[in-house]
Amino acid sequence: MMEFSTQALFREDSYLREAEASVLAVNDQGGIILDRTIFYATSGGQPGDVGYFERQDGSRIEIAGTVTGRTKNEIIHLPAPGQALVGPGETLRLVIDWPRRHLLMRMHTACHLLTVICPYPITGASVSTDDSRVDFDLPEAGPGKEEATERLMELVRADHPVFIRQIGEDELAANPGLVKSKNVRPPQGAGSVRLVCIGDEGVVDSQPCGGTHVASTAEIGEIHIGKIEKKGRENRRFRLRFGPLPVS
CATH class of the missing domain: 2.40.30.130 (Elongation Factor Tu (Ef-tu); domain 3)
Incomplete structure (x- = not known):
């Protein structure tokens, strides 16, 4: 075929x-x-x-x-x-469907910021319009909901630029720390790799990604960690939701 x-x-x-x-x-x-x-x-x-x-x-x-x-x-x-x-x-x-796509762009960018405040190997992720998740290889307790939300919103409010750049596969091989996923590697053989970069010259974050994202972190808007779940002995799941952190 x-x-x-x-x-x-x-x-x-x-x-x-x-x-x-x-x-x-x-x-x-x-x-x-x-x-x-x-x-x-x-x-x-x-x-x-x-x-x-x-x-x-x-x-x-x-x-x-x-x-x-x-x-x-x-x-x-x-x-x-x-x-x-x-x-x-x-x-x-x-x-x-632009309203739906824009929600996904905001959420996906927020997931990237979450990997900045939780610098642990990623074991899974799922982006949706209202409740996304990122799973980390994190055997010990990490930041709580309040601390993680506060640090996340600091990055959102800083209005960092978000942009795309291409690097060669050899450059990626020389900088393995750019790949945050524990088990999934970027596709090889194309000659170049698409990086999503946050901050001037990517100083906040740079990682391979083929998804869609907003142009600045401020565009994400109010967002919070809705729940942190323990998934197995060494996995913790952080759930992202739009809006302010509910008062407990």
Whole structure:
């Protein structure tokens, strides 16, 4: 079966809400593959985008999810049940559910800040619009909810810039501390690695990541640690939620 590659516009600009694209193919399950897309595909704990495609006659195709195919570069858009069929070569206007995406961008950036105040190996993570989590290899008790929230909000209020830069795989190999995940390594073989950097010249944090993020930490807004759970002998789960820390 032919292998397709989609230009991932979101990797260069997370703020794109609309774009035009052409249909490359429709797979056996009805998934739509485009020549380019603004829809983020499920990866790295961040869920894929939803939204709709608008056809030239003004009708819409609702997109219920976005995933990767046989490679990270093959991005498949999953229509909701009962949608009209499209064909190769058709031009579509792409529109993502922006309020949902922006919540995910804010949350994902907050997860990066959490790894700054909890500098321990990451064993798992999941980003959602209202309750995200990061799991750490942390056998001893770390900071409590109040302390972690206070330190997190200090970084948010500092309004640090968030930006992307590319480094060579050799540079990553020479700086293994950039990889915070205990068990997952960035994909190799592309020649370069995408870093998400926070602070001037990445002084606050720099780590490989393919997700979408806001442009400054202040854009995250009020956020707090809702719960810290012990998951096994050496794992602790920190849950992130929007809004101020509730008064106990």
